[in-house]
Amino acid sequence: MKLLRVRVENFRLLKDIQIEFAVETASNLTVIRAANESGKTTLLMALQWGLFGDEALPDRGRNFRLSPMDAATGTRTSVNVSVEVDYEVPTKTGPRRYRLLRYVTETVKGGEFERGSANVKLFQLNATGTPPVDNPEAHIRPHLPRELREVFFTDGDRALSFIEGNRGDQMKRVEGAIRSLLGLGVVEEALAHTRKVSAELNQKVRADAGTQRELKTVSEKLSALQEQTPELERQHKEAKDARLKLEDFAEEADRRLSDALRKGNREELEAERKKAAAGKIAAEKDAGQAARDHANLFKSILLGKALLAEPFEKAKAVLDKLHEQGKIPGETIPVLDDRLNQPLCICGESLDPNDPEGQQRRAKIQKLIDDSRASDAIQEKVTALYYGARDLLRPIEGDGWSGEFSAVFERRQRANKRHRDLGEQEAAIDAKIAALPDVDIQQLKATRDRYREQAKDAHGKEIKYAGFLDSNTKDIDAAEDLRKKLLQHDERGAKISAELEVAHDLQQILSNALETMKTTELHKVGESMNTLFLDMIGADPSQRSIIARAEITPDFRIVVFGRFDNPLDPSQDLNGASRRALTIAFILALTKVSEVEAPNVIDTPLGMMSGYVKREVLRLAAEQSSQLILFLTHSEIAGCEDILDERAGRIYTLTNPAHYPKILVNDPGVNDIGVLLCDCDHRDHCEQCERREERRESEAVAVEA
Amino acid sequence: MAYNDKKILEVLLGELKAVPDRCDGYQDELAELLGDVLQAEREHAIARTNVVKKIGDQVNTVAMFLHRTRAKEGGDQAE
Secondary structure, eight states, X not given: OEEEEEEEEEETTEEEEEEEOOOOSTTOEEEEEEOTTSSHHHHHHHHHHHHHGGGGSGGGGTTOOOSOTTSOSSSOEEEEEEEEEEEEEEETTEEEEEEEEEEEEEEEETTEEEEOOOEEEEEEEBTTBOOBOSSHHHHHTTTSOGGGHHHHEEEHHHHGGGTSSOHHHHHHHHHHHHHHHHTHHHHHHHHHHHHHHHHHHHHHHHHHOTXXXXXXXXXXXXXXXXXXXXXXXHHHHHHHHHHHHHXXXXXXXXXHHHHHHHHOOHHHHHHHHHHHHHHHHHHHHHHXXXXXXXXXXXXXXXXXXXXXXXXXXXXXXXXHHHHHTTOSSOOHHHHHHHHHTSSBOTTSOBOOXXXXXXXXXXXXXXXXXXXHHHHHHHHHHHHHHHHHTHHHHSOOOTTHHHHHHHHHHHHHHHHHHHHHHHHHHHHHHHHHHHHOOSOOHHHHHHHHHHHHHHHHHHHHHHHHHHHHHHHHHHHXXXXXXXXXXXXXXXXXXXXXXXXXXXXXHHXXXXXXXXXXXXXXXXXXXHHHHHHHHHHHHTOOGGGTOSEEEEEEOTTSOEEEEEGGGOEEOHHHHSOHHHHHHHHHHHHHHHHHHHTOOOEEEEESTTTTOXXXXXXXXXXXXXXXXXXXXXXXXXXHHTTOHHHHHHHEEEEEEEEOGGGTTTTBXXXXXXXXXXXXXXXXXXXXXXXXXXXXXXXXXHHHHHHHO | OOOOXXXXXXXXXXXXXXXXXXXXXXXXXXXXXXXXHHHHHHHHHHSOOOHHHHHHHHHHHHHHHHHHHHHHXXXXXXX
């Protein structure tokens, strides 16, 4: 299916807009360029309303006004809102074109409105005219299945719902998209209906069994077994869903626990604070002791020795000299005194007082004694000084006072720093405690563990019901074999037996096809998504890229793996650009594998992207889509102009006149609220759409030139 | 945007090979039946129909083919 044209009248900001879409294979891209608040999302909504009706509107259209806000501000007025879409569908005889017209009248007055029922008309467009098609809703549904709308009409943010939000919802959305596109739903329905056919046939066997007791028994048994099957399937699915939900809850609780623990565990923080406070007291004591030691150093001998080192050195030299001269210690007087008491001098001469010579000698000794006595006081002091000040005069060992001073100073500094650090640490812990959410870590742990336990129980049930289902299938097969044998006795039985065989074969095919779709086809989607995604983000797993691969699990979850096969949470571990690239890769892969030919209509898909990723996403989206319609802002286009040159078959620009004069250069000259359309492409602008930013850029280029 | 039943049919026909060929031409009949069932389901999704009866009738048609062919093959063998 391809969109050819849309015409929108009186739909909110869009008073009268007509757009033709590019359909050529080589240039399949249509770009609607518009700044924010210029009607991109409104046009996307109008297109969806035209194709699908009120269900495409917010809250299914309840309290959602369609007519322009400036319509009938004073008097009550009727406004006709309409969207006309031309599209083309492939048929065996070639493409067939249709025009779908949806219209409704709104009665408005000021902010109030009333809307009647919307009408739909469908026309076939052929060479001879536009004949209307009866029962248009029934006719268009095969062309426009409602469940495919979410996949093919999306925006950059909404597409993220495939990988963001709660895990159960993510999986449901992914499963929904896959079921719709791969046709799982229709095959499941066919299987359920075929089972009913089998059950009805079995009832027929029972009714016809008559006197054949064994046939009656086996057909009754089969009925009972077949009746059990849907219930067992329901219970199995319920257990599986419960398990997934509980695992989801457990994961959520675990995430909350990790967040809380990252912010801090209150008990651990209290213990840390106590430790810091105790450390601070010890550091304070150390600092005090160091301060005292510091003060004592100023009273120490060492300081004196350090300060008087020079005079001490001189004194020591003098005293040493005196010592060497024998003047220290002073021992002359006692010797001389002692000699006067002797009759002979030490030289052997007489010291007899009666002898004149002896008397003369005695007088000389006495004179020596007297002379010595005169200097004795000084000598005594010098001797005391020599011996008493030996410690002072001894050379200083080690670094001396300055060394001790440095050591104590450093010790004091260290203690002060430790005290300050611990104080800061204590304050930081206090701040953390104050900022802690009112979360009970133990409670969170208990909740997570409880969910895990419950998930384990649910898993047990899931396995149990899978076993019951398996037994049920085996019992049915055995009973069917027996019934077949018993039915072969007569013509009528053989006919019913043939019917049962066909129904059985049909069931088998449908059941196996479902399995294939859920495994092989799903795997193909995953493989294709992985290739596209890695190409889009420029990741090469062989070159140590952070992202190694992406896949879809059998329970419909999109998962990403990093290096060493570490699982990454796409919603948390990928950046914005990669998240968008992943979801767009998923949509493109699903479209490709399902071979559903449909336009991909995406609003602002390249937001949050830049450089290589932006260009690759655009290039691959155009390459992989049968038709691509993008609503892009000017900044999304920037850097991708050459790709648009090549791929864009049609480009339009929407302008909101209310943006004059702040954004627009020229006054559009209109007073009503309504978006204006022009054919300006991604490299061009006209008087109507020229923006101040473009004017500045062109002026800068001119100045540079 | 229309569903691609060709793709679904491809998968279904792929599974057809695993079904025993109960008589000459049986698999061709089943292939046609699969297309009819798919068509019936699509119609039922758009406008509710008695799809079980439709499928039952289609099953019956193939079953009668199977029964007749078997009878014929049995007769041929007897001759």
